[in-house]
Amino acid sequence: xxxxxxxxxxxxxxxxxxxxxxxxxxxxxxxxxxxxxxxxxxxxxxxxxxxxxxxxxxxxxxxxxxxxxxxxxxxxxxxxxxxxxxxxxxxxxxxxxxxxxxxxxxxxxxxxxxxxxxxxxxxxxxxxxxxxxxx
Numbered sequence: 001x002x003x004x005x006x007x008x009x010x011x012x013x014x015x016x017x018x019x020x021x022x023x024x025x026x027x028x029x030x031x032x033x034x035x036x037x038x039x040x041x042x043x044x045x046x047x048x049x050x051x052x053x054x055x056x057x058x059x060x061x062x063x064x065x066x067x068x069x070x071x072x073x074x075x076x077x078x079x080x081x082x083x084x085x086x087x088x089x090x091x092x093x094x095x096x097x098x099x100x101x102x103x104x105x106x107x108x109x110x111x112x113x114x115x116x117x118x119x120x121x122x123x124x125x126x127x128x129x130x131x132x133x134x135x
Contacts, residue, residue, distance in 0.1 A: 006078065006079070006081060009082050010082050010085050010086055010089075013082075013086055014067075014071050015067075015068075015071070017086075017090060018063075018064070018067035018068075018071075019064070019067075021090075021094070022059075022060060022063045022067065022097075025059075025063075025097060025101075026059050026063075029056060029059065029104075030053075030056045033052045033055065033056075033108075034048065034049065034052050037049075037051055037052050037108065039112070040108065040111050040112040040115050041115065055104060059104075062100065063093075063096075063097055063100070066096060067093050070092055071089055
C-alpha cells in the first residue's frame with residue numbers, strides 16, 4: 001500500500017468511525033440524560049430538556065472538532081501502519097470522550113446537589129433572635 005493510499009485510508013476510516021461513535025454516544029447520553037436532568041429540575045421539565053439539548057450540542061461540537069484535530073498530520077504507508085494509526089487515534093478519541101463524559105457528570109451532579117439543598121426542609125431554629133435566652 002502506498003503512503004498516500006494508506007494516509008487517505010486512515011483519514012476516511014477514522015472520520016467514519018469517529019462520526020458514528022460520536023452520534024451513538026450523543027444519542028445514548030441524550031436519552032439517559034433527560035431523566036437525570038428532570039430529577040435535578042423536577043418542576044421545570046422544559047428547562048431540563050433544554051439543558052440536555054445544549055449539552056448534546058456541545059458534545060457534538062467538542063468531540064467532532066477534537067476528532068478532526070487529532071487526526072491531523074497522520075501519515076501511514078503499510079497496512080500495519082494504517083491499523084496501528086487507526087487504533088492509536090481511536091483510542092485517544094475514546095479516552096477523551098470518557099473524560100469529557102465524566103466531567104459532564106460531575107457538573108450535573110453539582111447541579112443536582114445544589115437543587116437538593118435548595119429543596120431541603122429547613123431545620124427548626126435553636127432559639128429565637130431577640131427572645132428570651134435559653135437555659
